Amino acid sequence: MAPASASPLASDLRAAYLRQSTAFCPGCGHGIFMNAFLRAAAALPLDFDRTVFVSGIGCGAWVPSPHFLADTLHVTHGRAVAFAAGVQRARPDLNVVVISGDGDLANIGGNHLIHAARRQIPIKVFCLNNWLFGMTGGQVSATTPRTARTATTPAGNPDPPFDLVRLVLGAGAPFAARWPVSQPRQLARGILHALQEPGFAFVEVLSICPTHFGRANEALLPGEAAQSIPWRMLEWLRRNCVGRERAAGLPPEERAGKILTGEWRGEEGWP
Amino acid sequence: MPKPHRVTIVESLCKGQACALCAQVCPASVFRPADHPTPQGIMPMQAAYPEKCTACHQCDQLCPDLAIDVIAEGAEPAPLPARGGPFPRPNPMGGWVERPALLPAGSYFMSGNEACAEGALAAGCRFYAGYPITPSSEIMVHMAHRLPALGGTFTQMEDELGSIAAVIGASWGGVKAMTATSGPGISLMLENIGYAIMTETPCVIVDVQRAGPSTGQASRPAQGDIMQARWGAHGGVDLIALAPWSVQEMYELAIRAFNLSERFRVPVFLLADEIVSHLYETITIPPAVRTFERVRLPQDMPFDTPEIDGVPPMPAFGEGAYLLVTGSTHDGRGYRRTTDAAVQDKLVRRLSAKIRHHQDEIDDWEAYMLEDAERVLVACGSTARSALWAVQAARRQGQPIGLLRLRSLWPFPDTVVAAHCRGRGEIIVPEMNLGQLAGEVRRAAGAPVTSLTQVDGEPIDPRRILAYLQEGRW
């Protein structure tokens, strides 16, 4: 029996949804997200003709603008969620989707994020967390793991990171999820779920920045030198992420230090 | 022997061995690097052994560049949903229209802030986002009560950065939008006001000026934001600012602010002050209002025109224009051109020229007793009320003196000031700051300028101006 086709062709996705080839570094996790997002959008389907994509400044913000063949609003650093709130409130007939980086949404834009979550503004927010500021050369962000090396923490990051899922749930978000780009099929499914949510939905996408995070922290990555840095970073994600349901059954010592992935509902309380 | 699956890589999209995720995820060793570089100098990956492919689809779903197609033998790729409309295209031609005013024609007793809100509504404003601050808050409260019944949207945001952001977002949604604040809020809004200039987004920003700097005196008047309005956003490109002196003008100039904003696709400041905003006066609401409706005409170039000083049409979201709105330097279609000197130069010059070259449509002033005046007072906002009183009193004493009241401040009405000031004996500029207006007047007047400044948070007492006119004392 011939295998069922899981998904559309990449060439069809490009023709239908993209204006141009990707502008990212080799092996960029944001590109993996873009691939998964388009598959989720095609499957839902998300009507690109009635969707406004809002993004701030950073590599993650480039996913929709200039790539997506749709209405895009590429705004100032940190303000994507506030612009999106304005679009949504003025035009509730349109879908409003924010795609931006961790620095953009959680450092400089953190206030807008928590208030949109509290007010449950019906926008979908995808935070591409590559663990640092990619575009400006790999500086520490609000999600950089403790001890990780960045351009501005040469001796290792002294500060603990945000848990973005807890942050938005604590602020009142009805739906939050976290998925790594290392499992693109699961990621596409997670994106689809978020896009189906009627209200505010937040997805932390665990992405990779081979150029800055990968190079600065190569010593911490699993695998061997013959493998590409993007691949070793994906391997690092695979080893360190564990589904929240599976994690619940793990002994504490195996659970320690793992990143929980999955979906959370606001009414459950904190994860 | 079953037919093999088909695996193809578009070489021009592939980023090669530095990525090579396909080769590493493939359980069947289908991929290897090609032996020839692409024109970009990258060694692309190649599906060298497609016969080994099991159509597990891990490679095409992981590829960050969407460069890989896997067509499983005997399976049809999932079709994609159709695109391309039909799209709603409301009022594409835009332009000047006359519509009935919202309030029944007649006399009303109201505050400047209320009149401002009513003027905005009459102009067609249907979106307000803001953050409370004295002395502007009554505008926001009035909007909160009025907008829902008019089918509009009111939203109180988390701060002023968010307020102006929401306003710009709403404007691209095709809705006339505004915010109101005071100096501290303007300081926070400036980055996005620059964004509105760069993206040519119509919106109205009311600045009810209070005594600064910083938190200063919240309920005391000032005119300290004149330069901030013009030069606050980095890059220094023109915008428009109007200065009302009465409750009637809070209504009328709010309408005009929207009209200019839509006409020129530029943020427009209504530079009020605490006195005109909290003053109660009787105003006349005429039966009709003339408004400028945005030209939405969908076309290729929402961000450029063939003319060097043109205003491009502005389609809204959801109309099939697939807008690329960005605050980065962009070409006419919105594509970022962040290292192209010619594009940057052309854009910045047009953003300025579309205002400067149409200054005759923007300049707005009133002249009082200027014909035979040897000395001319130049003033704006509530200070002009004091100035007029002083001029009238001095005239009664036989002094040949007049007043030029500026109702538009930016672009600065150089020609108007020169026409009324050149060759006069003295130009006197009273204002509630350290000489911001006087500096501009000095540049344009062609006559000696005296700057009368007051920064104590009190309105300028007309008797103080009169004393200067009589005795030269300030």
Ligand SMILES: Cc1ncc(C[n+]2csc(CCOP(=O)(O)OP(=O)(O)O)c2C)c(N)n1
């Ligand atoms: C107000 C302001 N401050 C700083 C910058 C410089 N800047 C551009 S992108 C960026 C960080 C982006 O990081 P992130 O959102 O994590 O995106 P990434 O590039 O990592 O995907 C910064 C600080 C800016 N554009 N605007």
